[in-house]
Amino acid sequence: AGESPGDRAGLVVAGPLSRSAADAALLLDALAPPEPGRPGYLERTGQAPPPLRIGVSLDSPWQAAYPIAPEPEALAALAAGIDLLERAGHRTGEASIRYDNRYPAAFTTAWTAGVGSARIPPQREPLLTPLTRTFRRxxxxxxxxxxxxxxxxxxxxxxxxxxxxxxxxxMLMPALAQTPRPVGWFTGAVHGDGYWPAAEWAGDADEDYRRQCQFAPWSSMINVCGLPAISIPVHWTGGRPGEGLPMGIQLVGPMGSEALLLQVAAQLGY
Structure with missing residues (x-):
C-alpha cells in the first residue's frame, strides 16, 4: 500500500475484527487474496498447528516511562490462555524481554508526527481534543x-x-493490562470508583496519554515491529462467557505467520 506521509513509522495497519478465527480468515482472504493455486487463510485455518514453544512475557517498553501493573483480571486471562494452550499440546515458558528505555520518547515522537503535519484550518483547531491539540503543537x-x-x-x-x-x-501476553474502561475515563479525572466526565474537568494531555499507555502497554511495539498478532477473549470478568466483560490474551508471531495465529485461535475453540 506504500508509506503514508503522516505515518512514516508504518504504525497504521488494516486487520479484521470478528467473532471467530474463521470469520477473521475470511476477511483476510478479501483483504489479501491468495495467489492462484495457493490455499487462502480460511482453508489454512482449518488445519491444526504443530506443537509450539510459546514465550510468556509481561515486559513492556512503556515500563521506562510509566508503572505497568496488570490488574487481576488481566492476569486471570493470561493464566486461562496458558492453560488452554498447554492443554492443546503447546509448551509455554517465561520469556524475559529487555526493551530499550528510549522507546517511549521515540514512539511518541513518531506517532504524533502525523497530527503535527495534518492540514487543519486555524479556526478549527479549538475543536481538537486536549490530547490532539497539545501533541499537535x-x-x-x-x-x-x-x-x-x-x-x-x-x-x-x-x-x-x-x-x-x-x-x-x-509470544504470549495479556491483550490489555486493565478491564475495559467506561466512556470518558481516559479524558476524565478518576475519583474513587467513579470518574468525572471531561466536561467537568479541563483534561490533561499527558494524563490521557499515560492512561492509554498503561491500559494497553503491549500493543504499540507490535505495530512498530510490523508483526502479526491476534487477540483472543479467553476470560470474562463475570466468570462465564457472556457474563461481565471480556478479557483477552495476545499472541504474536513472526512475520508472515497470520495463518499460524489463526490456526491456534481456531484450535482453542475461537
Whole structure:
C-alpha cells in the first residue's frame, strides 16, 4: 500500500475484527487474496498447528516511562490462555524481554508526527481534543532531525525485538493490562470508583496519554515491529462467557505467520 506521509513509522495497519478465527480468515482472504493455486487463510485455518514453544512475557517498553501493573483480571486471562494452550499440546515458558528505555520518547515522537503535519484550518483547531491539540503543537515545534532520530531508533528497536522474540515460535501476553474502561475515563479525572466526565474537568494531555499507555502497554511495539498478532477473549470478568466483560490474551508471531495465529485461535475453540 506504500508509506503514508503522516505515518512514516508504518504504525497504521488494516486487520479484521470478528467473532471467530474463521470469520477473521475470511476477511483476510478479501483483504489479501491468495495467489492462484495457493490455499487462502480460511482453508489454512482449518488445519491444526504443530506443537509450539510459546514465550510468556509481561515486559513492556512503556515500563521506562510509566508503572505497568496488570490488574487481576488481566492476569486471570493470561493464566486461562496458558492453560488452554498447554492443554492443546503447546509448551509455554517465561520469556524475559529487555526493551530499550528510549522507546517511549521515540514512539511518541513518531506517532504524533502525523497530527503535527495534518492540514487543519486555524479556526478549527479549538475543536481538537486536549490530547490532539497539545501533541499537535509539540510536533510542530519539533525539528525534522528529531523525527529522523526517532524513526532511526525505532528501526533499531524493531531488529532487537525481533531477535529476542525469535527464540520462541510465538509470544504470549495479556491483550490489555486493565478491564475495559467506561466512556470518558481516559479524558476524565478518576475519583474513587467513579470518574468525572471531561466536561467537568479541563483534561490533561499527558494524563490521557499515560492512561492509554498503561491500559494497553503491549500493543504499540507490535505495530512498530510490523508483526502479526491476534487477540483472543479467553476470560470474562463475570466468570462465564457472556457474563461481565471480556478479557483477552495476545499472541504474536513472526512475520508472515497470520495463518499460524489463526490456526491456534481456531484450535482453542475461537
Amino acid at each position: 509539540r510536533a510542530q515545534q519539533r525539528s525534522a532531525a528529531k523525527l529522523e532520530e526517532a524513526l532511526s531508533f525505532l528501526r533499531t528497536f524493531q531488529r532487537d525485538t525481533l531477535a529476542q522474540y525469535g527464540a520462541w515460535d510465538l
